Amino acid sequence: MRADLHRVSANPLSRVRNLGILAHVDAGKTTITERILYVTGMTHKRGEVHDGTTVTDFDSQERDRGITIFAAAVSCGWDGYRVNLIDTPGHVDFSDEVERSLRVLDGAITVFDAVAGVEPQSEAVWRQADRHRVPRIAFVNKLDRAGADLDAAVDSIRRLHPAPLVVQLPIGRENGFTGVVDLLHLRALVWVDGRETADEGPVPVVLKDEARRRRRLLEEAVGELHPAALEEFCAQGAVSAQTLSSALRDLTRSGDGLVVLCGSAYRNRGIEPLLDAVVAYLPSPLDVPPVRGTQDGMARERPADPAAPFAALVFKVAATATGRLTYLRVYSGTLRKGAAVWDAGERRTERIARLLRVHADRHSEVDAAIAGDIVAVAGPKAAQVGTTLCAPGDPLVLEPPVAADPVVSVAVEARRAADVGRLASALARLVEEDPSLVVRSDPQTGQTVLSGLGELHLEVAVEKIHRACGLEVTVGPPEVAYRETVVRGVSGLVYRHVKQTGGAGQFAHVVLDVEPADAEDEEGFVFRSDVAGGRVPREYIRAVEAGCRDAMADGPLGGHPVTGLRVTLTDGATHPKDSSEMAFRTAGRLGLREALRASVMQLLEPVAEVAVTVPDDAVGGVLGDLAARRGHVVDSAMRAGTAVITATVPLAELFGYANRLHSRTQGRGTFTTRPAGYAPAPPG
């Protein structure tokens, strides 16, 4: 079954699959990646997460903590196809890594735990993948676990997708799970311990009826979604394996159906059929729509064609012992070693010194990369995540991934005064590698403040500095990022910005209405102009809007960003000589600032949805503790001696919760969180 990578590398684009593995924390993404590398012959030993021996969790913190923190790319060959794979982290604090990965992927395997089914973070990454329109197949993992139930897991998947199409039937349960019936070809695949590959054979007699029944259900379900399958079903009363397979490919790519497979990564069962499904159903770079970007402000499309001008998106940068590596997804054209490329972000030309095929922390040099490839390059000195590298003669700017807003901050300080400069450059490097981290200096205290997506995110960041540079860092208590919003606005606020101090004067007159925005306005700011009869020219109106955005950076309650408001410019006046865009921008800024001071404002704090899983006997204590943390229980469910309590809790109250839960439940309780937006903070 081992494929020959060299043979694969000569294959055209249709034989490339760029995919990610997505799931809730601990669903088994890294273990699946590890087994894929094993069955494709890329490794000769199966690594384990708990031993710290996997290929993709190679960072020392990942090994110590037993979780994935950084998305890692690996490449392998299967059945004549090249599979570029990104193993992503499941912990919510690292969801920005997932976002950046999703931006450059053509497809994904979403993994579910056969016992827990859909978990909070599986839902979050599912929605993330929806936003990027990434076609997916599902793998229900851990079928060997006590309590594993494929049908129940599939039922919970219906929450995410209305048409799960299960193409396998498990053979044996829990510890006795040995293989699967392939419902397309009605054959059994059984993995015997100690043997490398699956034994293929007829469907076990006891499962024959059930396999036929499920095959029929699959044919009906596919027929309902796919015209060609329906036609065959009506004409012949059945659908052939070949028709099913091509229908499943279409349904996967359109997103109308979700192919579901199952197995146990830990026991190495179900991996080969998963790879077969990846190449059969998930799209190649040629099957996804041409990438879109802008050129001189005009929208442009680029086909995934090696002969087109070169364009690639930077989705990761990493400082390594041998220098800076820039990870690229090539969307069009061909990149050769030694080529000059245009860094559209920094606006400078860079030379590609080395081109590398990525294999987690190891790399092999190649001479060229073509459209559809994921590679790392050495040479570019300043390219940032989200930047486009492109042909100097044909510059294109691809849409960058959107970085999440940081919600938690800590003050950081070098323990030794002599290390201040080193800390500053270490922080700068950190932010470069992870744009969801932000470093700023607090204007009031002069302290350096590091902000990120959660407590763990910041802890990992600080520890990284410590491990990489040997720096001792003092870290302050975590604080959340507040926001301000309008509860009751003002109308007809008049602001006149007039300056006559010799030379050209400044004149701008604006009248503003400010009111709370509708909850659906996701951006948090809506600007409209109602000015009659061209009393204010269009470019000045745009300047007023820009000025309002400036004013939203610091609100009247405590200098926090302002969100959730609608501003209407109702009137204004200009001066024939002294009016300018700058004057109107200033009027917009100072006018809105005054309007906000006159409005009734509300402080908002970030809130998280927490799902706590605890043994029955600890429920009372956990509920009391959540109430003390201003939590609101929204759901609780009991299942086989454990309870899952879902609550919304202010993020500020969740600091240190991991330790608290651990001690309250003698280590038997676990919890996960996900951001749940902002909610009014109590006064004081």
Ligand SMILES: Nc1nc2c(ncn2[C@@H]2O[C@H](COP(=O)(O)OP(=O)(O)OP(=O)(O)O)[C@@H](O)[C@H]2O)c(=O)[nH]1
């Ligand atoms: N019983 C059982 N355990 C498994 C299986 N697959 C993975 N595990 C275990 O589940 C734990 C988590 O596995 P990982 O592969 O690290 O999960 P992950 O999804 O990569 O986790 P994060 O990267 O931290 O989100 C490890 O202890 C694995 O050994 C499986 O099929 N059966």
Ligand SMILES: [Mg+2]
């Ligand atoms: Mg992992």
